[in-house]
Amino acid sequence: MKTAIHARLPIRARLRAHPLFPAATLALTLPLACAPPADEPDQGVEVSHTEVADGIYQLNAGSHNAFLVDTDGGVVAFDPISVEAAAGLAVAIRSAAPGKPLAAIVYSHSDADHATGASVLQQAFEGDAPIIAQERALPIITAGGDPNLPPPDLTFADNLTLRFGGRAIELHYLGPSHTDNLLVAFVPDQRVLFAVDFVSNDRVGYRDLPGWHFDELYVALDRLMEIPFETVVFGHGAVGDRSTIDRQLAYYADLRDAVQEAIDQGLTEEEAMEQVRLDDYAHWGQYEAWFPMNVGAVYRWLAGAST
Numbered sequence: 001m002k003t004a005i006h007a008r009l010p011i012r013a014r015l016r017a018h019p020l021f022p023a024a025t026l027a028l029t030l031p032l033a034c035a036p037p038a039d040e041p042d043q044g045v046e047v048s049h050t051e052v053a054d055g056i057y058q059l060n061a062g063s064h065n066a067f068l069v070d071t072d073g074g075v076v077a078f079d080p081i082s083v084e085a086a087a088g089l090a091v092a093i094r095s096a097a098p099g100k101p102l103a104a105i106v107y108s109h110s111d112a113d114h115a116t117g118a119s120v121l122q123q124a125f126e127g128d129a130p131i132i133a134q135e136r137a138l139p140i141i142t143a144g145g146d147p148n149l150p151p152p153d154l155t156f157a158d159n160l161t162l163r164f165g166g167r168a169i170e171l172h173y174l175g176p177s178h179t180d181n182l183l184v185a186f187v188p189d190q191r192v193l194f195a196v197d198f199v200s201n202d203r204v205g206y207r208d209l210p211g212w213h214f215d216e217l218y219v220a221l222d223r224l225m226e227i228p229f230e231t232v233v234f235g236h237g238a239v240g241d242r243s244t245i246d247r248q249l250a251y252y253a254d255l256r257d258a259v260q261e262a263i264d265q266g267l268t269e270e271e272a273m274e275q276v277r278l279d280d281y282a283h284w285g286q287y288e289a290w291f292p293m294n295v296g297a298v299y300r301w302l303a304g305a306s307t
């Protein structure tokens with residue numbers, strides 16, 4: 001099914017009218033010329049850009065990364081991060097892709113530390129870029145009511161392929177993992193993936209894995225590996241490749257097995273947090289600070305308590 005959409009505001013309503021939308025291909029027509037605004041915000045986080053493949057960039061704003069895909073039809077920006085970072089992102093985007101309009105903003109998921117700031121980015125590019133997210137992000141963001149985190153204009157259920165200037169950008173929802181609305185982006189012509197929060201580059205999971213859906217996480221990870229990516233830009237940390245994701249999957253499997261063993265031995269959650277170690281990962285980022293919390297979270301999941 002192919003859906004061509006030329007009007008901006010009714011997008012959400014029109015897409016919801018399509019029962020077969022998960023397989024839809026979306027084409028947005030946008031003006032190619034877009035004059036830079038006269039009054040760009042002058043306060044912001046300094047953002048550096050690194051071209052990881054032809055026209056594909058990691059934009060680093062301290063602890064968080066955004067993702068940028070340049071096309072002949074404009075640039076697509078993933079995750080404005082914050083009000084301050086978004087101002088820096090606008091500068092970095094202009095530096096990476098001079099003169100290009102902002103074709104769309106995509107939220108990797110609804111968490112405020114990745115999705116905030118879209119309004120700043122829109123204003124910096126004259127306020128017209130549609131915001132895209134997985135459909136479950138919409139009620140969460142709407143309920144939040146943050147003017148700096150505007151709700152998406154366009155949502156999808158399972159998969160959506162954006163096409164700008166002949167370049168395809170696939171958005172895949174792999175099921176609940178970290179939050180229930182996290183998507184990954186894949187640019188097939190360069191086999192580059194953008195993945196946030198549920199996988200990292202040689203770093204243990206964030207604290208006690210808040211918002212994680214463990215039953216579905218391992219399914220989502222299997223689905224992730226079905227995507228033929230070669231390079232990975234992460235929401236946090238350095239650029240990686242397929243082997244980086246392989247190591248992450250091994251970590252989650254080893255973590256689960258080690259905690260299950262602790263449960264089988266009769267350890268309490270506190271004892272497991274103290275005693276379970278995975279020396280193979282001791283050199284990973286945040287191991288000392290967060291690994292025991294990872295153990296506690298997985299313990300509560302495996303023991304059947306709510307996490």
Ligand SMILES: [Zn+2]
Pocket residue numbers: 109111114178197
């Ligand atoms: Zn998150």
